[in-house]
Amino acid sequence: MTERPGVVVTGVSGRMGRMLAGEVMKSDRLELVGALERAGHDWIGQDLGTAMGGAELGLTVEDDALEAFARAQAVIDFTAPAATVEFADLAAQARAVHVIGTTGLSEEDLHRIHVAARHAVIVRAGNMSLGVNLLTQVTRQVAAALDADWDIEIIESHHNQKVDAPSGTALMLGEAAAEGRGVKLDEVSDRGRDGITGKREPGHIGFHAIRGGDIVGEHEVLFATAGERIKISHIASDRALFARGALKAALWGQDQRPGEYDMLDVLGLKD
Numbered sequence: 001m002t003e004r005p006g007v008v009v010t011g012v013s014g015r016m017g018r019m020l021a022g023e024v025m026k027s028d029r030l031e032l033v034g035a036l037e038r039a040g041h042d043w044i045g046q047d048l049g050t051a052m053g054g055a056e057l058g059l060t061v062e063d064d065a066l067e068a069f070a071r072a073q074a075v076i077d078f079t080a081p082a083a084t085v086e087f088a089d090l091a092a093q094a095r096a097v098h099v100i101g102t103t104g105l106s107e108e109d110l111h112r113i114h115v116a117a118r119h120a121v122i123v124r125a126g127n128m129s130l131g132v133n134l135l136t137q138v139t140r141q142v143a144a145a146l147d148a149d150w151d152i153e154i155i156e157s158h159h160n161q162k163v164d165a166p167s168g169t170a171l172m173l174g175e176a177a178a179e180g181r182g183v184k185l186d187e188v189s190d191r192g193r194d195g196i197t198g199k200r201e202p203g204h205i206g207f208h209a210i211r212g213g214d215i216v217g218e219h220e221v222l223f224a225t226a227g228e229r230i231k232i233s234h235i236a237s238d239r240a241l242f243a244r245g246a247l248k249a250a251l252w253g254q255d256q257r258p259g260e261y262d263m264l265d266v267l268g269l270k271d
């Protein structure tokens with residue numbers, strides 16, 4: 001591994017981008033070598049420190065991903081699907097580890113990421129926290145232990161600026177529940193309910209999205225049957241935990257072969 005791998009943070013002015021840049025700068029194991037924003041953004045050409053409202057850092061915010069990635073060993077990317085699929089190609093060309101936190105990716109986006117992972121390490125997770133990744137394991141186990149007369153519903157709450165639903169985390173939990181039950185999520189998924197929906201389909205997995213204020217991220221998996229209910233939940237109250245997970249993934253990825261990985265790999269939680 002390079003002694004102190006260089007990291008480019010994409011979407012650096014965003015909620016997660018600022019947090020990630022701050023955590024990389026605090027780290028004594030990684031070095032911030034690039035800060036990227038979309039072309040036309042106010043921050044382009046400005047010093048990152050002053051753009052963030054602090055002291056000068058000597059690092060200019062740029063919009064040329066290929067040039068930035070060429071000097072990096074890792075790219076940490078929490079942006080938007082259209083940007084992330086492009087970054088996957090460019091990070092693979094640069095042979096940089098691509099840590100993807102972006103959610104709302106389509107099947108086509110996932111395919112492009114899969115292709116890019118032939119040439120480089122990609123670590124992708126809808127949630128980089130230890131707690132949520134443990135919750136996926138617990139969800140899988142509980143779902144496997146219960147039969148289909150237990151209804152499964154996933155409820156997620158986020159801030160009012162979030163653009164995708166269900167959240168990436170809710171989908172991870174849904175996948176885990178479906179896997180535990182031995183079914184395919186896309187065949188049993190119910191996304192929200194409205195109007196005369198008819199009775200609940202036995203065996204389906206329901207998703208519900210709450211959006212309000214500055215909620216960082218809350219997820220609950222409800223297992224309900226006649227006479228009893230099990231609820232397992234996770235509350236994130238600080239985005240730093242997602243950023244720290246991403247830094248861990250960037251370091252872990254330095255020693256891996258090209259391919260697609262997730263946070264269960266990074267955290268050593270795979271069964």
Ligand SMILES: NC(=O)C1=CN([C@@H]2O[C@H](COP(=O)(O)OP(=O)(O)OC[C@H]3O[C@@H](n4cnc5c(N)ncnc54)[C@H](O)[C@@H]3O)[C@@H](O)[C@H]2O)C=CC1
Binds near residue numbers: 078083168
């Ligand atoms: N996996 C995880 O643990 C977590 C994932 N997320 C996900 O991360 C993503 C970003 O979330 P936020 O930071 O809250 O959003 P945000 O909207 O605050 O930030 C996104 C940033 O990406 C930038 N961007 C968009 N296109 C770009 C391009 N082509 N080049 C460079 N920058 C570009 C935007 O200008 C913006 O600054 C979302 O998909 C969210 O769901 C958020 C938190 C945790």
Ligand SMILES: O=C(O)C1=N[C@H](C(=O)O)C[C@H](O)C1
Binds near residue numbers: 127166167168170
């Ligand atoms: O957009 C967010 O904020 C978050 N997105 C991720 C998701 O979609 O699950 C992770 C976290 O819940 C915050």
